[in-house]
Amino acid sequence: MAGLGLTKRWLPAQLLLLWTLSNISDSTVHLFAPDAVTLEQYSKANITITSSSPVNQSTVIQLNVTYSSKRNYSSIITLPEQVLLPEAATSVSFNVTAHDVGQVTTYLLSNNTDFDSSVRIRFMVIHSNVVSVISQVIGWIYFLAWSVSFYPQVWENWRRKSVVGLNFDFLALNLTGFIAYSVFNIGLFWIPQIKEEFLKRNPNGINPVNANDVFFSLHAALLCLVYFSQAAVYERGGQKVSRMACGLLLVAWTFALVSLFVAVAKQITWLDYLYYFSYIKLAITLIKYVPQAYMNYRRQSTEGWSIGNVLLDFTGGIFSILQMILQSYNNDEWRLIFGDPTKFGLGLFSVVFDILFMTQHYCLYRRHPQYEAVTGQED
Structure with missing residues (x-):
């Protein structure tokens, strides 16, 4: 019975410790963006990137193109090389313009070490x-x-x-x-x-x-x-x-x-x-x-x-x-x-x-x- 009472007294403290550790380990700020964007040839679209929590400093997000179905990805789509996520903001938007039919894959990279770097956007430009x-x-x-x-x-x-x-x-x-x-x-x-x-x-x-x-x-x-x-x-x-x-x-x-x-x-x-x-x-x-x-x-x-x-x-x-x-x-x-x-x-x-x-x-x-x-x- 004494052991049972000790368990009851320690249980809230254990739960508090687990909650604290989980919050410490989850300090990474996650970025969210469309997994795939399909655009008709010669059309435009507005893309929004959001973060799981407000940033404590202005953060530069680079759009690193890792694949293009043609030698020059700019012949397929025009997109900025980087965008700025302002301090205390949770989202940023940018425009893209489709040109020729093809596919472009870009990863979102950041100078902020708290951000994850596994987010990818696949742009697919189609005929119609x-x-x-x-x-x-x-x-x-x-x-x-x-x-x-x-x-x-x-x-x-x-x-x-x-x-x-x-x-x-x-x-x-x-x-x-x-x-x-x-x-x-x-x-x-x-x-x-x-x-x-x-x-x-x-x-x-x-x-x-x-x-x-x-x-x-x-x-x-x-x-x-x-x-x-x-x-x-x-x-x-x-x-x-x-x-x-x-x-x-x-x-x-x-x-x-x-x-x-x-x-x-x-x-x-x-x-x-x-x-x-x-x-x-x-x-x-x-x-x-x-x-x-x-x-x-x-x-x-x-x-x-x-x-x-x-x-x-x-x-x-x-x-x-x-x-x-x-x-x-x-x-x-x-x-x-x-x-x-x-x-x-x-x-x-x-x-x-x-x-x-x-x-x-x-x-x-x-x-x-x-x-x-x-x-x-x-x-």
Whole structure:
């Protein structure tokens, strides 16, 4: 009991000590500025820098340009070399003028040792804000088209109470592919260390992964699990995942596991590790449609394979490629198309195979009206 009373008496003093130490250690004055500023060509903008607390002396903040997509950054944008933060002030503003399309990255440096020096502003001059808005709209269109494309197959399976005609190798490869794609997107969009590593390697500061990419891949992985649950309860006609598909999946996941140990040993960066996941997705995209196309050919029918899925997937692929082209044009950076090879490959190969599936459904294996009428009478 005596020990308990001593603890009670000392607790306020301990809390006071912790509070004092935390305030002493947090004497650094933090600067806040926009992480990225997008300007239309020949436009102007006012940029504000704020500090976490008033300064006790006038402070010079230098804008140190560390990257420019062109030799002379002044051909892209005009900005002051330094600005003055007055004594007792908490903010300062300056004007910038955009000229040619390009990217400029600048760090804020100060002669005051109390300021942090990790603040960076990325200026991106684009051709047109209208093109930027159109690109964003197209991004959400292909996100919706690709996302909704999974539901016609779910409906087809439920309506028929059967998954006969839906290839199980395609299901298994598709699930693995979208899990890998989700890992890549989440890492490059949400994890700060990975984003910083990407920006150091690609100083133009344009991350190829958008919010719709993240939500699409997660949604796709979830719907692939729905397919598997339907395959478990509906008639499947003796279908199972082939040995070849199992072997390919074993190779993919072994590669991912070995790469993880290599990344932990710091032989490769975590960004490289994420790109390995994107390569897994790209490889699966190259082959996942082949088993379904071959099954359709062998059965001389697309029965059980939803054409609604194909049409929406085709729409999503076309708009995905179109968005990347618009982004590359607007930023004058055609390398953006290859900045995310998985996204570009996903769109391109989806379109190619969707054209094949549409040819099978509407031309090669089209059911004649007489055959449909006879089938309906037999049913």
